[in-house]
């Protein structure tokens with residue numbers, strides 16, 4: 056296989072997107088993020104990379120709580136909307152129907168099939184971004200996403216984002232079972 060060197064650019068990853076939520080002065084604010092990842096599993100720790108000026112981050116620091124909401128592919132337009140408008144200028148509190156869990160101050164999105172409420176653990180500062188680390192204290196999934204008691208990828212239908220070219224996509228078909236297909240690997244196959 057021949058490779059073309061692309062230089063120091065953002066690599067063209069396909070990333071799932073989430074919508075982070077936080078209360079600011081008692082009102083929900085939401086913003087779209089593609090740079091987020093699990094950090095640990097027991098207890099579950101999640102990390103969000105947010106530019107310093109994000110209004111949603113002000114709310115995270117105000118209450119030390121936040122939510123991570125996973126939109127479905129059919130929510131592309133509203134997900135993009137909260138990613139191109141800032142709470143600094145626009146009131147986004149009514150864009151979604153919000154609900155609260157045990158933390159009381161982490162607004163979650165009723166329309167998203169999967170949502171999480173998180174307690175802020177710490178932030179790590181970089182030059183133009185901060186990494187916000189939180190413990191997931193509650194996960195809420197819509198009944199419709201389950202197939203035989205397990206969340207099903209097709210029913211979750213997560214919205215994916217391709218960073219180079221800036222386009223949204225759906226997940227493709229399942230290709231194999233993780234932690235199993237590797238056992239069939241033989242060098243040279």
Ligand SMILES: Cc1cc2nc3c(=O)[nH]c(=O)nc-3n(C[C@H](O)[C@H](O)[C@H](O)COP(=O)(O)O)c2cc1C
Nearest residue numbers: 086087088089090105106109110111138140141142
């Ligand atoms: C597809 C997409 C992905 C984004 N990913 C991030 C991200 O990972 N980190 C970030 O800081 N901003 C990201 N943004 C930009 C913020 O969502 C955007 O600046 C938003 O207006 C911030 O809102 P706020 O100021 O109300 O928090 C993304 C936007 C879009 C459309």
